[in-house]
Amino acid sequence: MLPIYPFCTMTGKLITFEGPEGGGKSTQARLLTEYLRSKGIRVLTTREPGGTPTGEIIRDLLQNDLSKEPLCDATEALLFCASRAQLCSHVLAPALERGDWIVLDRFTDSTLAYQGYGRGFDVERLRVLNAFATGPVTPVLTFLLDIPVQKGLERAIARSGNKDRIESAPVDFHQRLRDGYLEMARKEPGRFAIVNATQPIECVSAEIRRILHTRLDIPGVVASV
Ligand code: T5A
Numbered sequence: 001m002l003p004i005y006p007f008c009t010m011t012g013k014l015i016t017f018e019g020p021e022g023g024g025k026s027t028q029a030r031l032l033t034e035y036l037r038s039k040g041i042r043v044l045t046t047r048e049p050g051g052t053p054t055g056e057i058i059r060d061l062l063q064n065d066l067s068k069e070p071l072c073d074a075t076e077a078l079l080f081c082a083s084r085a086q087l088c089s090h091v092l093a094p095a096l097e098r099g100d101w102i103v104l105d106r107f108t109d110s111t112l113a114y115q116g117y118g119r120g121f122d123v124e125r126l127r128v129l130n131a132f133a134t135g136p137v138t139p140v141l142t143f144l145l146d147i148p149v150q151k152g153l154e155r156a157i158a159r160s161g162n163k164d165r166i167e168s169a170p171v172d173f174h175q176r177l178r179d180g181y182l183e184m185a186r187k188e189p190g191r192f193a194i195v196n197a198t199q200p201i202e203c204v205s206a207e208i209r210r211i212l213h214t215r216l217d218i219p220g221v222v223a224s225v
Contacts, residue, residue: 022152023145117180
């Protein structure tokens with residue numbers, strides 16, 4: 001593989017939020033960002049797919065049937081990775097090199113869960129694709145906001161009033177990807193933290209802060225939340 005970033009000097013920290021639909025990733029990413037900023041940490045927050053002008057166009061293609069042509073599963077996987085490559089190269093890598101923290105709503109694990117466990121692509125091949133897109137950009141901590149499929153979909157639909165292209169996929173697709181997330185988290189406990197996302201918003205965010213303090217050093221903060 002091409003060495004996209006031959007000299008890695010990334011001193012920042014990347015924290016990702018992952019999970020099935022409606023787990024509250026966007027809500028918790030916002031709350032965590034506010035919390036870190038209140039501690040004086042320089043934090044950038046963004047989302048996938050998207051986060052760059054090119055990525056936002058890709059997001060529209062992926063979510064809103066913009067091309068009016070059914071996307072084949074391989075195109076879908078490649079588009080998520082294309083958006084990721086653009087975000088890593090233009091936003092995440094420079095921020096990490098500046099020493100900033102990043103709170104990111106979905107990243108590589110989404111591709112493994114949705115396109116791997118969900119659509120049925122080989123997960124190891126998708127890892128190679130992810131690595132091609134990310135170079136050395138790697139999360140230090142990943143919160144898996146776990147929620148039963150039906151409950152998560154109900155929340156997502158209640159919020160937006162309709163289902164987008166991926167939310168409209170059959171329930172067994174969503175069940176496979178949720179199971180996939182849990183399997184990945186069990187295999188990589190040093191990076192993942194599973195959080196029960198069915199709790200009230202404030203309880204979820206308190207648990208996230210507690211985990212944050214046990215896993216990472218927050219500059220200038222003695223561990224009390
Ligand atoms: N995708 C993405 C792939 O297939 N492969 C990939 O590689 C990548 C990167 C992205 C879609 O693309 C797929 C996954 C997705 O289908 P999106 O619009 O970004 O689409 O959708 P999601 O990331 O799934 O985000 P959602 O907006 O659907 O859900 P969130 O972010 O988990 O939830 P949030 O915070 O927006 O909350 C949803 C609703 O629930 C409420 C909120 O107020 C809101 O109304 N809520 C709670 N209610 C009760 N209790 C709580 N604890 C709550 N937390 C939030």
